[in-house]
Amino acid sequence: MVTTSTEPVLHGSPYSADCPTRRILDRIGDRWTVLIVGALWDGSARFSDLRRRIEGISQKMLTQTLRGLERDGLVHRTVHPEVPVRVEYTLTEAGRTLREPLRALQEWSIAHLGDVAASQEAYDQANQLPPGSTDRDK
């Protein structure tokens, strides 16, 4: 790891490896990261709070994603050595700055998802259920 060095993950060709948008999506593009940021949007929460708030998430993925965010310096983890252990998660300063761009995306989503759904329906009707659909939809 560490890998500020040598290999940029690619096999031989530089496909916009310098593109920071790409880097950030590698980071938050997964299934759960932004949901966790959302759950920590306005305050801290403990592990089981998060499990309950996000609810579809497994312990494994919650732990794993939180570790990633902690490693990235976006989430802070505090262990309270009480009788049943208590662990608090909070957005760091850097993590809080992520909320603005995320909010922008969210607003785009709210504003346009209706149109997108309509467009999809029209498209599917025009070419009735083509075989190649990646089921990005539904």
Added chain:
Amino acid sequence: MVTTSTEPVLHGSPYSADCPTRRILDRIGDRWTVLIVGALWDGSARFSDLRRRIEGISQKMLTQTLRGLERDGLVHRTVHPEVPVRVEYTLTEAGRTLREPLRALQEWSIAHLGDVAASQEAYDQANQLPPGSTDRDK
């Protein structure tokens, strides 16, 4: 998501299924979508232009992702029935509105990726290569 069937994938509980941020990430969170939007940022391009600009992408993924964007109404496809066929891709009006939030993310990325990398290094040194790393990094 939601898989082919009626069931919303969840066993009984709604894990922020109404969260539009989630919906939008299902859409642009994949490997290539935003790179294509980036390649169409300030104008149209033909299929092979896109292949060359993005370069790491396979024909399959380029076609597939373009189809998705077209279906979503974010990209317009124009076929010029010339001798060797020529196909132009352009962002639609809706697609162009996506550039702003994407730009916001990109700027966040530029501003913070350095800190993130540093945080990762520190984290990895503190717990030297823990077994659970999802290799989100690199």
Added chain:
DNA sequence: CAGTATCCGCCGAGATACTG
């Protein structure tokens, strides 16, 4: 409570070959 450790299925994505 807040995790770790395993096993496994699914599908995103690449490689390759063929077509209008």
Added chain:
DNA sequence: CAGTATCTCGGCGGATACTG
């Protein structure tokens, strides 16, 4: 040139069992 059609593999993410 601009695609389609298959085969295949890696690894993300779920399920389950165990622990400090």
